[in-house]
Amino acid sequence: MSFLLFQISCIIYLLSAATYLFFFLSEKKKVRKVARWLFFIGAVLHTLNILFRYLEAGHTPITSHHETISFFAWATAWSYLSFRWRYTVKNLGTFVSTLVVVLMLIAAFSSRQIIPLAPVYQSWWLPVHASVSLVAYAFLALSFIGSIMYLLQEREIKQKRFGLFYSRLPSLEALDKLNHHCLSVGFTLLTLGLVTGVLWAKQAWGAYWHWDPKETWSLVTWFLYAGVMHQRFTVGWRGRRIAFVSIIAFVSAIFTFWGVSFLLKGVHTYAS
Amino acid sequence: MPRDTIVLLGVNHKTTPLVIREKLAISGGYDQSLDLLSQLDGIKECYLLSTCNRVEVLFTCREPIACSNRVLEMLFADAVTGKDLKEYVYHYQDEDAVDHLFMVAASLDSMIVGEAQILGQLKEAYRYAADHKSSGFVLNKLLHKAFSTAKRVRTETGIGASAVSISYAAVELAKKIFGDLHDKKVLLIGAGEMAELAAENLVGQGVADVVVANRTLQRAVTLARCFNGHAVALEEVFGQLEQVDIVISSTGATEVILNKEDVRTVMRERRNKPLFFIDIAVPRDLDAGINELENVYLYDIDDLNNVVEMNKSERDKEAVKAERIVAEEKLKFTKWLENLVTTPTIIELRRMVDEVVMGEYQKTVNRIEGLTDGDKRSMEKMASAIAKKLMHHPLQYLKSDHHCVSKTERITVVRGLFNLDNNEFLK
Numbered sequence: 001m002s003f004l005l006f007q008i009s010c011i012i013y014l015l016s017a018a019t020y021l022f023f024f025l026s027e028k029k030k031v032r033k034v035a036r037w038l039f040f041i042g043a044v045l046h047t048l049n050i051l052f053r054y055l056e057a058g059h060t061p062i063t064s065h066h067e068t069i070s071f072f073a074w075a076t077a078w079s080y081l082s083f084r085w086r087y088t089v090k091n092l093g094t095f096v097s098t099l100v101v102v103l104m105l106i107a108a109f110s111s112r113q114i115i116p117l118a119p120v121y122q123s124w125w126l127p128v129h130a131s132v133s134l135v136a137y138a139f140l141a142l143s144f145i146g147s148i149m150y151l152l153q154e155r156e157i158k159q160k161r162f163g164l165f166y167s168r169l170p171s172l173e174a175l176d177k178l179n180h181h182c183l184s185v186g187f188t189l190l191t192l193g194l195v196t197g198v199l200w201a202k203q204a205w206g207a208y209w210h211w212d213p214k215e216t217w218s219l220v221t222w223f224l225y226a227g228v229m230h231q232r233f234t235v236g237w238r239g240r241r242i243a244f245v246s247i248i249a250f251v252s253a254i255f256t257f258w259g260v261s262f263l264l265k266g267v268h269t270y271a272s
Numbered sequence: 273m274p275r276d277t278i279v280l281l282g283v284n285h286k287t288t289p290l291v292i293r294e295k296l297a298i299s300g301g302y303d304q305s306l307d308l309l310s311q312l313d314g315i316k317e318c319y320l321l322s323t324c325n326r327v328e329v330l331f332t333c334r335e336p337i338a339c340s341n342r343v344l345e346m347l348f349a350d351a352v353t354g355k356d357l358k359e360y361v362y363h364y365q366d367e368d369a370v371d372h373l374f375m376v377a378a379s380l381d382s383m384i385v386g387e388a389q390i391l392g393q394l395k396e397a398y399r400y401a402a403d404h405k406s407s408g409f410v411l412n413k414l415l416h417k418a419f420s421t422a423k424r425v426r427t428e429t430g431i432g433a434s435a436v437s438i439s440y441a442a443v444e445l446a447k448k449i450f451g452d453l454h455d456k457k458v459l460l461i462g463a464g465e466m467a468e469l470a471a472e473n474l475v476g477q478g479v480a481d482v483v484v485a486n487r488t489l490q491r492a493v494t495l496a497r498c499f500n501g502h503a504v505a506l507e508e509v510f511g512q513l514e515q516v517d518i519v520i521s522s523t524g525a526t527e528v529i530l531n532k533e534d535v536r537t538v539m540r541e542r543r544n545k546p547l548f549f550i551d552i553a554v555p556r557d558l559d560a561g562i563n564e565l566e567n568v569y570l571y572d573i574d575d576l577n578n579v580v581e582m583n584k585s586e587r588d589k590e591a592v593k594a595e596r597i598v599a600e601e602k603l604k605f606t607k608w609l610e611n612l613v614t615t616p617t618i619i620e621l622r623r624m625v626d627e628v629v630m631g632e633y634q635k636t637v638n639r640i641e642g643l644t645d646g647d648k649r650s651m652e653k654m655a656s657a658i659a660k661k662l663m664h665h666p667l668q669y670l671k672s673d674h675h676c677v678s679k680t681e682r683i684t685v686v687r688g689l690f691n692l693d694n695n696e697f698l699k
Contacts, residue, residue, distance in 0.1 A: 158563065173451040173452070239565060
């Protein structure tokens with residue numbers, strides 16, 4: 001059942017992304033409305049998928065690679081929707097839906113097997129630590145998208161050559177605000193994820209910090225984001241500079257999320 | 273008797289970069305330049321237009337090439353090299369000159385097609401030429417025709433409806449940078465007409481506050497009052513930069529008034545809040561390097577053109593219609609121009625006929641006695657009526673288009689027939 005839901009939501013996301021792309025090129029408002037609804041329906045079905053998976057597995061489904069990526073996609077979709085509720089950022093949907101589809105496809109191609117949870121993971125820290133961290137990643141992913149959009153738009157305005165993006169992307173200020181908002185929420189959650197991780201480590205392995213590769217890289221990522229926030233509040237960094245650093249920090253976050261698990265072995269490797 | 277050639281020389285935003293245009297702009301005012309122009313050898317009538325997008329000279333003369341060189345020499349030789357002149361200055365004669373002038377007046381040659389400012393600028397330039405008596409019979413007619421053509425284009429096409437001025441383009445950009453303009457402040461440096469228009473557009477978009485800085489404070493105060501803003505002295509501009517978001521500069525200063533380092537300091541004070549500079553002055557007021565600073569955007573007039581290009585296509589359809597009107601009016605004017613060749617003959621012919629009629633009438637009246645005033649008047653009327661009837665066809669022959677006989681030939685025939693060239697009646 002959960003797999004069927006996963007497949008349907010994946011297809012609907014795909015349709016939504018295609019429609020968004022069509023809107024991006026044609027700029028027809030009706031098309032956007034369709035895309036929005038598709039995306040919303042996809043997100044709802046995806047939620048059901050995760051709930052069913054929870055019931056089937058008997059534990060929070062954020063342990064295998066498939067589950068983690070799927071949850072990441074889900075969190076990105078909903079943090080975007082939570083954002084959209086308050087104010088619109090023109091064509092953000094196009095970029096977000098594309099990212100969500102990419103994540104869903106990666107999840108679809110990794111093993112969907114339900115793996116029994118090792119005793120060390122059987123704790124209520126699991127849902128808290130894992131979901132908080134992934135939602136943090138979702139917001140940071142939005143900030144990453146916002147930064148890319150900012151750089152694209154800024155380039156055209158600065159160079160005074162107006163191409164594909166000028167009319168299609170929102171104003172620089174809107175993108176900077178989006179960035180600020182997502183960074184604030186993302187950084188807060190990231191900190192929370194780190195703290196819960198540390199507490200859980202103490203409980204599970206007896207020490208707060210192991211210098212496990214994943215821990216080390218999380219710390220690097222955290223420092224990068226802390227740096228961004230600090231510069232923003234003290235010196236008043238904005239726009240281009242923030243966008244640049246935010247992109248670099250997100251690459252580091254993705255490395256923490258993926259690279260570390262596959263390239264460097266440690267306690268965090270996904271159950272397999 | 274060939275008529276004078278109408279010559280139009282100039283540069284505009286299409287052919288010439290701003291760097292050259294600002295050097296060519298007539299800085300000494302129309303008065304001085306018009307005086308110098310009309311003193312030039314061979315120039316019969318002249319008129320001069322200098323706006324931020326174009327500098328154009330219109331004159332009539334006998335030897336177009338020699339006179340053009342003299343005019344260019346006088347107006348521009350100090351500012352740029354001969355090579356630049358050759359490269360950038362366009363050169364129209366007669367029909368092409370008329371066509372160009374009408375296109376300009378109808379705002380079809382403008383940077384922002386359909387904007388209304390150009391007609392006002394044209395009229396002002398004409399007023400100078402008329403005051404100096406440097407425009408005469410031909411140019412007066414030509415310019416009036418240009419005004420009426422512009423009016424026709426405006427009323428008969430939709431080109432003015434979506435017409436926007438430079439300032440509209442600036443507003444578009446401001447929206448792309450700031451999104452919402454409701455909490456933004458605008459600073460006008462220089463209180464010219466362009467700046468006023470730009471500010472009006474921005475206020476229409478809900479800008480929160482307008483600050484006006486001007487050399488003469490009185491003008492700044494008056495303008496600021498229109499927008500419920502406030503005026504400051506030109507020296508206070510630097511302090512204002514920390515608080516405003518959009519700066520529109522349009523002073524007549526010949527030097528750069530704000531350079532890169534000034535703005536860099538300001539940005540630190542502003543904690544990098546974005547700042548958008550619009551430089552609509554020619555020559556430019558602001559250092560081009562300002563655009564290289566982070567979170568600072570600088571657009572000059574040429575740059576704004578690009579923004580305009582994007583929503584141009586809609587107006588282009590109306591422009592086709594407008595161009596048709598211009599072509600029609602041009603045709604009418606060139607007919608008038610061609611008829612100008614026959615005008616002296618027509619005048620002479622009429623005068624001769626009038627004198628013959630009056631002479632014979634006087635003779636007759638003097639011979640008959642006992643005529644009342646009423647009788648005299650009737651006789652006079654009858655005599656001139658007969659003459660008019662007889663002259664109708666010869667005059668028509670001169671005026672109308674005859675495809676098989678050329679105009680000069682017809683003139684010779686009529687002059688010969690009526691012996692106009694050695695007539696005893698005409699002194």
